[in-house]
Amino acid sequence: MEMFFWIIGAVIVVAIFLMVKAKYIKHKLFWVLIFIFILLFYISFVLSGISKSVNLTTFEGLKTASTIYLAWLSNAFDNIKTITGELIHMDWNINRTSDSSMNTLNVKR
Numbered sequence: 384m385e386m387f388f389w390i391i392g393a394v395i396v397v398a399i400f401l402m403v404k405a406k407y408i409k410h411k412l413f414w415v416l417i418f419i420f421i422l423l424f425y426i427s428f429v430l431s432g433i434s435k436s437v438n439l440t441t442f443e444g445l446k447t448a449s450t451i452y453l454a455w456l457s458n459a460f461d462n463i464k465t466i467t468g469e470l471i472h473m474d475w476n477i478n479r480t481s482d483s484s485m486n487t488l489n490v491k492r
Contacts, residue, residue, distance in 0.1 A: 427452070427455070427456075428448070428452050431448075431451055431452045431455040431456075435447070435448075435451055437451065
């Protein structure tokens with residue numbers, strides 16, 4: 384019976400340890416996701432303005448770069464919206480023909 388209490392105690396300690404670690408991992412994951420989001424924002428901002436040779440040291444250059452980036456971002460979201468709309472309207476059923484020789488699900492009887 385004494386061994387049973389030791390096992391229960393060990394399970395409780397391990398559970399508490401895992402909960403604390405999960406909280407730490409959740410917090411760490413949040414900051415990693417924030418970092419990735421900022422990095423992607425920076426890379427997309429630089430790449431969207433690189434083709435126009437924008438000078439980022441002046442106010443006019445920042446204004447132009449921001450306009451280009453927002454137009455690029457708007458176009459990206461519009462493309463995602465279009466693709467999603469097209470996917471929704473697609474026929475996702477299995478193609479079945481009335482001709483049994485063309486039917487891939489043909490079962491011999």
